[in-house]
Amino acid sequence: MTRPSARVATPDDWPEVVALRTRVFVDEQGVPPEIEQDERDATAVHVVSRDAADRVVATGRLLLPADGSAVAGIGRMAADASVRGLGHGAAVLAELHRQAALRGATAVELHAQVTARRFYERAGYTAVGGEYLEAGIAHVTMRRVLAEPHDGHRVPGGHAGGTGRM
Numbered sequence: 001m002t003r004p005s006a007r008v009a010t011p012d013d014w015p016e017v018v019a020l021r022t023r024v025f026v027d028e029q030g031v032p033p034e035i036e037q038d039e040r041d042a043t044a045v046h047v048v049s050r051d052a053a054d055r056v057v058a059t060g061r062l063l064l065p066a067d068g069s070a071v072a073g074i075g076r077m078a079a080d081a082s083v084r085g086l087g088h089g090a091a092v093l094a095e096l097h098r099q100a101a102l103r104g105a106t107a108v109e110l111h112a113q114v115t116a117r118r119f120y121e122r123a124g125y126t127a128v129g130g131e132y133l134e135a136g137i138a139h140v141t142m143r144r145v146l147a148e149p150h151d152g153h154r155v156p157g158g159h160a161g162g163t164g165r166m
Ligand SMILES: CC(C)(COP(=O)(O)OP(=O)(O)OC[C@H]1O[C@@H](n2cnc3c(N)ncnc32)[C@H](O)[C@@H]1OP(=O)(O)O)[C@@H](O)C(=O)NCCC(=O)NCCS
Pocket: 024, 058, 076, 077, 078, 079, 080, 083, 084, 085, 086, 087, 088, 089, 090, 091, 111, 112, 113, 115, 116, 117, 118, 119, 120, 122
């Protein structure tokens, strides 16, 4: 089996991204559907990983800081239950890191569900502070420093801003 790879989503991918996030967060985890999608989806950089049948099986989004801060946000990390443990989540996270660095971020932060804490530690994250509830689920804030992009190339950032569930 080839190792999963991930790439930035196109507008054509969006229905599959929504369907996957609904399966994982709404159907599986009980997040209210009205808060699953939000206004930050319009400006976030979305990344997808596909399986051998070309279905979107993992996704995540990058939120670029509106305040000039060099810390970008990552959220909505989801892998379809049928492919967990196969590296799709790690591939999405690695591409989100690459996209963040290309846009000038020097670190990324996320609100990790405590059950996924180990997944993020494997990817170089460290917990910042204690646990708290978000959408009724226990979370912990985690942060990771990013390496400089190798070619020094950067693309302009966008607006993400806001607080709360990433
Ligand atoms: C968290 C999630 C995105 C991980 O995706 P995934 O595709 O299963 O992860 P990967 O296969 O890329 O795992 C990468 C590594 O993390 C480990 N890992 C993944 N999920 C883990 C978990 N919940 N606990 C401990 N380790 C985990 C894997 O074993 C693997 O370790 P390795 O490097 O030794 O092989 C996925 O489990 C998921 O969608 N969960 C439900 C939604 C969720 O909790 N999202 C996170 C919101 S913060």
